[in-house]
Amino acid sequence: MSELEMTEPAATVTETARRVQARLAARYAAEKRFRLYGIAAIGLALFMLVALFGSIIGRGWSAFGQTMLTLEVTLDPAVIDPDGRREPSALASADYQGLIKTALGTLFPEVTDRQQRRQLFELASSGASFRLRDLVVETPALIGSTVTVRVPARDTVDQYVKGHILASTPESARRISDRQIAWVESLREKGLLERRFNTILFTAGDSREPELAGLWAAVSGSFFVMVVTLALSFPTGVAAAVYLEEFAPKNRLTDIIEVNINNLAAVPSVVFGLLGLSLFLGWFGLPRSSPLVGGLVLALIILPTIIIAGRAALTAVPPSIREAALGIGASRMQTVTHHVLPLAMPGILTGTIIGMARALGESAPLLMIGMVAFVVDVPRTPLDPATVLPVQIYLWADSAERAFVERTSAAIMVLLVFLIAMNALAVLLRRKFERRW
């Protein structure tokens, strides 16, 4: 059309102008419509994002606080160390639960009934005795004195204090009794009950008791898994991408390989989990639930992503750079390692980090290889049983206690922080390594 107009003599300009004018309004309307669609799409996406973050943060922020109970505990030598020899084994196995109970009992001397006393003892977490034990084992000199300790309150107390359990709910429908509520209120008045930052969430492993459950085992598990995944998939993926893009002959075989790599990228991750189960656990006999196996499986999952991103980045390097290097007598290997690969690195790194972020969020394949186990101990090596953040979220989301609801959201927030950090790293690396040519 435009070519025609250009070759037409100037006499028809008025006719052209008339025709252009006639369609002008429609053109601008179309443009305006398109912009509106775009704004609407972005608005919808933002709304969803805000809704997601709002619901997660709204539910989860309270998990970062934990109700703590301040108790005056008399470290009675007759209970802790009847022999008086201060043997560590004796100190470690003493009846600290009893000491906590005594301490609680002295706060409410009027409670004498056996059943009521049991309810009273339920105000402190069962983990309180471990705190006391650690304190005594660390400094045995304290035995015989009275110490003030701050121990976590039981999850029901915590939830009541946070307002997640309401006193207006019928007693039979809540897990904290009217009597316990009365004690909690009285403790509050005395200033013995307060909310503090929940350090347990970031230092402990999983637990059946919500107030003792932490993410650290899952975070370390995720860390080991990521290390194994990165160590395996990055070199393998880059080597495969470089070979396919720079060295492999373009023939039927490489076409088939390319199609298969693209297909692998779309295979559901749970299938890789089954593969890992039969191959790494069944055949190679690697330890079950270990980050090593999890890392192997996730490496397989993100390998296609890295290869595809790597190849795209390598293709984007202008051929003139290759010619320049080859033209002065660089070998193909030198051309790739000195020039092409450094220029492709930002793209490869971005692809890798996106792949790693995906691996960090994977749970299905890890369920298949036993990483869904209840892990209390923080893993120290990639061979120890471990779980990962998304699986921990899955486990907590499945737990019945009210206190796990907020902890699930808190775990999601921690995972999101890691993901955002990784994506930010991708952007930073890109900026740092990007070079003009």
Add this chain to the structure above:
Amino acid sequence: MVIAMSADMNNGMNTGKPTRTTGRPLLDPGKAKMSSRGLNVHYGSKQAIRNVDLDIGRNEVTAIIGPSGCGKSTYLRCLNRMNDTIDICRVSGEITLDGENIHDPRLDVVQLRARVGMVFQKPNPFPKSIFENVAYGPRIHGLADSREDLEEIVITSLEKAGLLDEVKDRMNAPGTSLSGGQQQRLCIARAIAVSPEVILMDEPCSALDPIATARIEELIDELRANYTIVIVTHSMQQAGRVSQRTAFFHLGDLIECGETEQIFTTPRNKLTQGYITGRFG
């Protein structure tokens, strides 16, 4: 400006038989630095070069001219086996450098490219510093024994390429920060740094303005004393200014070859005449 070619021109190039070259494509024995005999190049099923016999004279500038798609660049790229990198490209026939067959398995392609350097159409400096750009070749070939040696090579190369005065204060600036003409001279310096015997130039001025072009042309004339130069160009004036011999390619055939002056004043072939007088191309 497309003017229909006369019928006999069309017929001349569509026959499968190679056209016999007019003029003197071959030189007296001993005067040739590089020679091709019976050179054929195919891209897949398409033939790009047909049976070309041509000698490249020692220490002179040979210009290759012809309309787009005539195989000039393909021919040039055969001389240092750059076509090896194209999967579908097949080269047959013989090319010699100082009497040595460059396709001989005993002659390594890396060695060949160190002896036959190349400057490309679009300036393509590495995205590294000016110094590193020039130092790269000597470094990978191990031409410098020390840092001082290397610096000397870089300085002399930049000087020969006529770029030293403009860049001596900013050797660590990126090569890509230079202007187009400076970049192209940097690429020439980079090629010279390896001390090649032959320099191939593929339309080195097509992306440059007339002033930068003039600088490069001057440079080519100076370099002739020490190097054998083959230059592909679209500009007939340029071929006339810088070259001693000119080869005219048309649709894969070497149509005519001879002294530049003779080609431009008294072309013997009708096709050559048509091209240099601007009747087609």
